[in-house]
Amino acid sequence: MECVRRSIIPRPGRPRPRLRLAAVLLTLLALPVLPAASAAADPARPAPPARPARPAPPAPPALLAPPGPSVLAPPGSPESVPVRGNAYMGMGVAAHEGAAAPSGAPAPATRAGQTEGVDVSSHQQDVAWSTLWRSGTRWAYTKATEGTSYTNPYFSQQYSGAYGVGMVRGAYHFAAPDSGSGAAQADYFVDHGGGWSGGGRTLPGVLDIEWNPYGDSCYGKSADAMTGWIGDFLSRYKARTGRDAVIYTSASWWNSCTGGYRGFAANPLWVARYASSAGELPAGWPAYTMWQYTSTGPTVGDHDRFNGSPDALGQFAAG
Template structure:
């Protein structure tokens, strides 16, 4: 019996030691886990170009070209109420405002941004930040159209834009295969066109598009390209597109951060608005 009690005590000491080690391990691992969680932004806070600088880097300012280009901006809730008159007076003639994300978020500043840009004379449109891991492309296209992403033939409204880029909340390609991503995008685009009669603009970055769609070229014939690259030139475009329609060239512009070049004079912006 004495031997038995001694073995039990020894066993209890080992058990207590194991519990203490586990507790110390938990204490030292929790801060790292908490920091990792803190790095993930809140749902709804995504915006155009959120991952461009981090993944593609920044490589200088645009080199002025011979062809006419028209300055534009894109805005989201990060900009709040925008000083549209200041932008207009600085030469900005077109704008896109974030309307929706997934099927769970609408921009609380959308009315001020979408209507305010129109009221100073800009040609404007709305964009949708895609989250292909939450709902189908068709479901998100319908949500977008129902919450500001529609189109009207008034000469001042650009077709809606699909913002498809790095996932700020998790896996880069939203857990989809390349063919699965292409199918999701097609589902969105087809639904948007059925609802509005217009082919949506595709906003993306070449490196993301190559990784997550396999550099698919099948949308180029119908959907205008809005390329994101913070550099002196646009660089290589995604497959199929021989030219870009719009180029987001910086996230650190004056008045609001995201500035863009439309690949043509103002009459070409009007032409896109008129379809």
């Protein structure tokens, strides 16, 4: 009994259990409050700056469309019809007969004895003439006019730029037989850069007559009417300049829209065919003077060959 009594009755000076618990609680309440990890619990510490949102990646730049209508669109479709004045040498040829692949450049044997040239229009804007000269280009034609209302706004700098690096240069007129007579367009051409002068640095003017990029392939004319229109242009040009104008065309257009007319063989031929050879020539010509062999060449796209040496080119320019 004595042992039991000692275990129940607390000894003097020993705190009871409840008092011990109360003391523990008071001790805990007396401890200092630790700062919270969050900056919101410590008003003295400034909040860290908010992380800026990561900017969205920039959109890829839009691809520049090639000048003029897409050669993949059917000729005459709304997607392929350009604004009047935007035509350039070979536009109709590429649309109807196909643009050249890089592999369509002339074979080395064909290139021997010929002289490299280019043709340009407002679509090329500022041309890297020095680059072309260093690559072997020795002559150039620039679009001057179209119809009786359009002049190339880049004509002066392109025409002078080619001359400035040492090239023989000339001008061409894009024919629009459905919007004015041949004689009127020849006058407009000569009056706006298409003239000729001696000295061996200026080539005779060119009549660019090809598939119509604006509508009917033959400009709404019969074969007889078309040959009459071309004859009027050529006669007026020769009367104004003393030179026979060069005719730029393709065999397929010529044979289709002039009925294979053979009466202009006195005029130098510039044939368009994007392949490894000039192929069949338009009716009436036994040989070509120039050949546009690709529309996908370096620097400017259209590249051409004069059918002769640089010396022969100079003689041709001199008349």
